[in-house]
Structures are given as C-alpha cells and as structure tokens.
Amino acid sequence: MKWMLLTLCIVLAGCGGSSGSNDSAQGNGNQQPTTGETDPPKQTDGGPDTTPDANPDPATSLYTGLSDEQRQLVQLSRQQGSVAAGAAGNDFLRVALNQLHMDQHRFSEVQQQLLVNGISWQVPADAIQLQARFGHSAAALLSNAAEVGDAQAASPAAFAVVSQAGGGRNLALAANPMRNWQSGDVINASMQKWLRNAVVWLTQQQSAEPLQVALAQLSQTETKPDEQDIRSWLDHTFPNSRYNEAGLCDGDRLGSCITSDTDLLILSQQGNSTELSSIQQALTQAQQQGVGVLYIHNAGSVNSIGQAMLSSLEVDAGSSNGAARQYLLQQDMSSLVNVLPEPYASMQKTIVTLLDVAFDFDFSQCNNGDCSEVPDFYPHFWNGAEALQQQLRQLDYQHSDLMHADSDNWLAWLVLAGDEFRQHVRYPMDREQTDNLEFLRAMFADVSVYYSRDKNPAAPDLGTFSRTDFSHSQAIAKAVELVVKSPFRAVGVYVLPGQTITVERIGDGTASISVFINSIDDDATWWWKGRSQYRRPKYLRSAPILVPAGERIRITSPYGGTLQISSEAQNERVMLKTIGGAQHPFWAEESDTSRFNRDIEKGQYDWAEVVTQNLEIHSKLDKMQATLNSYEIEDLVEKTELYLGRYPSYLSGKKINVDGDVSLERFSQKYSTDLRAVDTVQHVVIDDSSCSWGCPGNPYHKSASFSPILHGDLHLLGIGLASQRFRFTGWDEHVATNLYSYYSKYKYYLNTGQxxxxxxxxxxxxxxxxxxxxxxxxxxxxxxxxxxxxxxxxxxxxxxxxxxxxxxxxxxxxxxxxxxxxxxxxxxxxxxxxxxxxxxxxxxxxxxxxxxxxxxxxxxxxxxxxxxxxxxxxxxxxxxxxxxxxxxxxxxxxxxxxxxxxxxxxxxxxxxxxxIDGSSVWPSDDSGADVDDITGE
Incomplete structure (x- = not known):
C-alpha cells in the first residue's frame, strides 16, 4: 500500500467533516448543485465585529470574526447544547456561515483533481441518481443531458459521489461504466480517462501502477457481466493488477480479502441480506486501513446491502434514472466545482440577511399569511428558512442527537441562534410598526425549533397559544395503552415548555410509531391576520419523532402542548410510558369524568382534550368551557359519537348499520365488495382558525366552540367526506358537503323531537x-x-x-x-x-x-x-x-x-x-302535504 494522505481541511472542534455520526449523515440534505450565487452586499450589525462575507476567505476557520470572549461563549453553548449566558444569536450565525463555507470547499481539491473536459457517459435507465451528503461527500459527475424532458430545466443528477473516511477514500457510481466499456457506445475516451484518474485518486497512487484489488458482491449475468467486465477494464487500465477470483471475497469471506497489501475494494450489492453484517464489518475494516473503496451500483432498486454500503460512503440513494434518462454529454464539470448546492445556497442567504439586514422587507404587502408578493422576501430569507425547517424535521423524525457535543452537524449552530432569538420574541407584532429585524428573528425562531434534545429553553412569550407559567404543574408518570388509527390519537399528556419528557414504547411491535407535540396544523396559524395579529408562534406542531419498540426517547419543547401518537399501521395496539409530562383536562372514558370536570374548573392549562370513538376534540380551555356550558361531558361524548361519528360514517358508505338497515350490505355485495370499516379518527382543533370560521381537513380547525349538532362542525366534517365526483361540473365546491350535516340533523330530530x-x-x-x-x-x-x-x-x-x-x-x-x-x-x-x-x-x-x-x-x-x-x-x-x-x-x-x-x-x-308541466303551482304554507317522519302527519 502506498500512502499519500490528502488533507482537505483543518480539523477543528465542531468542524463539519465526515465523522460518520448519524445525525450529520441524515440531516444535511441531499440536493445537487445549481448555478453559483451572487454575493449580497456586506454591512455590519452595529456590534464590534464585522459580519462575515457569504464567501469568506478559503482559509476561514470555524470561529473567524469572533472575539476570544465570543468564541468561548459559543463553544460553551455548543458543548452544553443550550445557549450560554451572554452568548448572542448573531455569533452562532457567524459560526454557521463559517462552517457552511468550510463544508462547501471540503472536497474542492478532490473535485479539481478529477476534472476532465468533454465527458460523455450514456447512463442506463436502471441506474440510480445519487445524493451527496453536504459536508460529508460531494458530487463528482453531474448530468447535463436527458432523453426525456428538458435537461436544462431539470436539476442535474449526480452519478458519481466522492467522500473520505479516516485515511481512506471512497467513490460511489450510480451504474457500471466499465460494463461494455470497449464498445465506445457507453463511455467516451474522456470518461475513460476520468475513471482511471478516479481509481488513481482512490488508491492514493501517483500513476496507473498495478493494484491489489478485492472484488466483492458483483453481478455476473448475460446482461450484467460485471465480474467479467470490471476485470477486463482493470487488466487494460492497470496492467498486472492482482485480484481475486469471482465470488471468493463475497459475504463472510470478504474480511479475509482485506489485507495490508490491498489497494482497492470494488463492490456492489449482489448477495443476501444475511451477509450484510459481514460485508459491513469488512468495509469498515477497509476504510480504517486506508483502502480505497469503489461502490458500483449494479442495477435497479437499492437493496439492504446497497443501502448500507452507500450510507457508509456518506451517500444516499435517490430516484431511478428511468423517468428522465439523464446522462452526461461532453460535460465540463469545472463550472460546477465549488458551487454551493441548494438548499444551502438559500440557507446561506437567510443567514446573511439576518446578519447584514441588507433588505428592508415591506411586510405590508403580505396578504394575511401569504407574503409571496413581498419583494426579495422569499429568495433572500424564506426559501432558506423553510429548507432549515425541513432538515430539522427530518432529523427530529429520526430522533438524531443533533445537539450532542460530539455532533459535527452545522445545523446545531442555527438551532442555538433560534434559541437565543426566541428569548426576545414578544407578541403581538404589528407588521407596519414592528422593526424588520425583530420580525425576521421571530420567523427564524419559528422554523429553527429542535425537539430531540434534553435542553430546550422555554419561550418566555407564547402569545395566544398558551400561558407560560406552569409553576403549579407537577410532573407525572403515566402508562397508556391505546389502538392507534389514522392520522393520530391523543395520548392524554401535556408536555411542559422547556421540560424534558421521556416516552418509552413497551413491547416489541414492528410498526413505525411516532409521537409529536400539538395537533395544530402549520397552516392554521397566520403570521398576520389583518395588521397586528402575529400573535403566537406559527409552527406549534412538532415533527413526528420515531419511538422504536422497546426503546425510550427524550424530547423537549420550547412551547409545550398536548402529546399525540401516530402509526404507519392501522389499528396498531401500542403501550407507552411517559415520564415528565403533566395532566391537563383530558377525557377518554367514564372514569375520567370527575377529574376532567375538576381540571376544567381549575383552569390551570389552556388546552383540553376529549376523546371519543371516532372523533377527538382538541380545544382551547375557554372554548371547551363554553361547550360544557351546554353539555355535560357524558352527553357531549354521546352526541359527538352519534352526530359527528356514526351517522356521517353511515352516509359515507362505511360499515355502520343504522336502525338495522342492511340494504347497503346487499348493494356492496352486488358489486363484489365489502363495506369498509371506519378506519380513521377525525380530529377537530378549536382554537383561532386562519380560515375565519373554519379550515377543513383532518384535523379541521375552527374558532367557535365545539357543538356536535350545530352546522359549523358538521359542515367542516362534511367537506372531508364528500367526494370531488359528487360536485356537479362547474358548480360550487360545497354542493354536496352539507348533506352529511343535514342527515345528522334529521336523525337528531328523529331522536329528540327538537x-x-x-x-x-x-x-x-x-x-x-x-x-x-x-x-x-x-x-x-x-x-x-x-x-x-x-x-x-x-x-x-x-x-x-x-x-x-x-x-x-x-x-x-x-x-x-x-x-x-x-x-x-x-x-x-x-x-x-x-x-x-x-x-x-x-x-x-x-x-x-x-x-x-x-x-x-x-x-x-x-x-x-x-x-x-x-x-x-x-x-x-x-x-x-x-x-x-x-x-x-x-x-x-x-x-x-x-x-x-x-x-x-x-x-x-x-x-x-x-x-313539471307549467300548470303546477307552489302549494300554500298550510296545505298540510308535508309528512313529518316523527308524527307521520
């Protein structure tokens, strides 16, 4: 083995290099490069330090632009996972911008080393499009042509991705360019040269010297003769190279093939999943020894072996190449080297906007929650803010330990910046009078919340969502067993702001179960409703967070709220144990009545929940109290189950016989089908709807208090039940939505005479x-x-x-x-x-x-x-x-x-x-011809 280590970056604490930690691998996004960005103007924020340029000097270190005191505070904050006293939000943004720049250029030298002009590669349809993990790998070959659609409009597809681990180097190819390489139809001479250079780089050689190669998990079929063609290519390109016979290094034998003399490991995904552990161990061994690793995807979908190999190389599998048939045609990669890919280019603009305040956005142009007409707002702030939120939600879903001191994910700096900004947010805000920067920081705080952590400071102001003083609350331990239906169920626990709750899943179920905080949809809260109604955090509902069977997770919210559970499987019976939450007014069965009524009267929480068989109510306390002024809780539950559950379900063709009626069963049998059971739970959030009187959906949101027999709730339910096919062509969208309300009201009249x-x-x-x-x-x-x-x-x-x-x-x-x-x-x-x-x-x-x-x-x-x-x-x-x-x-x-x-x-x-003959006239009101279904008269 000939060693020649290529240093790509200075290793610093918190550097975004390839450490292989799960959070950095999964959450850094997978978009490919677009065109370069124009730097925005530089300004200062009035502090002692100059705001960093969007593209600082290549020699930038992580803490460039900070004083010693600032550096110590941000380092302490990062170490403890929460903002240290005296640390400023802008300092975290500066560090994030520095790390973004370092990550952008981490593989620049490799990309430059591999540059060859005029590359053509007819990438097959059964190839996969690869996705680099920003800061941990980088695209080395990108498409510029497509057989289907507009290649210029389509995002370029990555077909080669480079990375480094320890002293070793890695390359993933989306297909096998060595297959039929001699024909000239698949790759041209430039691609052949690039491939040769790539192997030289992988093996840390100076030239095409003979290699010691281990070949494993390769295909050998009539259409995919990879074992044969790769050996042929090696014999031609690296004469006198040595390699094993076909199959001798597959599975549990691969480890013995990695020796001190091995220069290169070439492998694919052929094999059985039972061999995965052995293959993974051998790959890790090769990387630790500094052996170059070349993964060549054989064809088709990615199996468990391929998924594990790509992940070890800091690469994700994207979609198949079959739809667009993208490929390389005389490609020149030089213009794509050092280009910051999306969404990071947009995220960079967001950070620079917060630091420089280069734009004075005119928020008076917002139409309630829609600010798309505000000049420059989306490209220079909101696009990047949304991208940040999406990446944090992906990490939260996996319960990644983003804020751990050993994590090198640059997003942690942005989370800390949001934490610090959130401490200064005060509601309500007036879009015409509140300072622009104050708005932007509040919005940034909205999108940068991260829940999978132990320390997450409570927001000091929650606006109209909730009180912030929970000093009266006592943390409880609660065991819950429930059947989870789509889309989710209420757990019956309140998560307190800033206080960690532990959720443990008891048992060994196989379905994916996740929990989340708050049932309020993102769209249910506007930034502004009118002029001065940015009245609370917009994104109150957390990302769903996986809870593996038999494991426990810890989550903390700056906002708090009710805990919910969802499952990918229908009717999954789940047992949970929670520690650290509190008990808000919650009713799920008769035994809850006394406590529920007592908690409603105490009014110590601003949210209350009522769970019935097919509908769950999530209500602000004052609106639940208004509902209970008209109904006792048992009466409310009974009427809800009838008029918002049983009767609408019957009318929507579900398996619920009404009054012994079996005619629908016979009708469905005539069409060789069965009536479907009710397999979903409808939710209603009674709060402050952005749709004035109500927003349909599941959950549906409304501002007025809940009633199971009034038109508002029945109408919103009906919108979700009526099929679009029931709407006469060109007619109003609500042609059929009120029929479910009318039927429940008709049954209410039959049942009560009222x-x-x-x-x-x-x-x-x-x-x-x-x-x-x-x-x-x-x-x-x-x-x-x-x-x-x-x-x-x-x-x-x-x-x-x-x-x-x-x-x-x-x-x-x-x-x-x-x-x-x-x-x-x-x-x-x-x-x-x-x-x-x-x-x-x-x-x-x-x-x-x-x-x-x-x-x-x-x-x-x-x-x-x-x-x-x-x-x-x-x-x-x-x-x-x-x-x-x-x-x-x-x-x-x-x-x-x-x-x-x-x-x-x-x-x-x-x-x-x-x-209908022109002679009939409308009867008088006292004609008595109507027949009352109660009296029969």
Missing amino acids: SPQCQSLPFERLFNDVVTGVDPLSPTWSNGAAIYLQLMMAAQSQGALLDGWQLIPKLHILDQLTEQALADNDSWFASREMLGLRDIPRSVALNMDSNDWLSIAISLALERDVRRFLEMYGIRGNNYVQTAVASFSLPELERKFYASGPQDYCKGLVHPELE
Missing part, C-alpha cells in the same frame, strides 16, 4: 326556475344541495329506495370502486363493465367529468334512468354516457318536483309532488 335548525334551501325558487326553463341554473351550493335532496325525495317517493338518504352511501361505494378500478389497466378492464363503463377506455375514464360519472352512478344506485331528471337541472352527460345509461334498460326516474319548505327536508323526505 328543531334540527337546518339551513334554508331555495326549493320554491328552484322549482320556478325549472318550470320557466332557466338554463343554466345558478351553480350555487344551495341549488346543488336542493337538487340532491330532490333526487332523494324522488327516489323514495317513486320506490327506488326505501329511504332516499341511501343514495349518498351508495354513491360513496361506487366512488370507491371507481377509484380502485382506475388504479391500473388490469383493474380497469376487470371492473369497468360492472361500473357501467364497459366500452370506455381507462384514458377517457381518468378524465371523466363529474356530470358524466354522476349520470351513470346515480342511475346504478337508484336502478333508474336519471338522465332526463338531471337534464331539467342542466346536468347532462356526454354522448358515451347517454349510450351507457340507455344500455342499462332501466325504468325512468320521473320528472317530478317535491315541494319542501326551506327547512322541512330535515324532518323527512315526503313532500307534495308537483308536475
């Missing part, structure tokens, strides 16, 4: 428009809802359904079957005739509009030809739909109108039947 307080619908006006031939009708939500109710009334009156409400769950069943059938061609051919679409190609069905689908689906659901019925409302299907429905040979749903009062539909579907 007024259901339904919305008023314009039946009389709609009747007059139809009779007078208004076309098109006004496509409002109220007209659309009235049309659906007319369909239900007609179906029930004319005997198509015993209960007209059954139309909606039947449409849900057909909608689910349609979605499944459209998944691929085989599914479509197997199912399209059953769905009434026998002669319609999948390509046409994928673009079918709602009117076409509804014309067919409603006809199937009612077993009636509804074409003429829908046409009187201007709803018409295409010619192929007309042909399809005609082929069913169904009796026609007669064109009748049912004269319901504006709210009487919520008391039953039986109403006076009117002919």
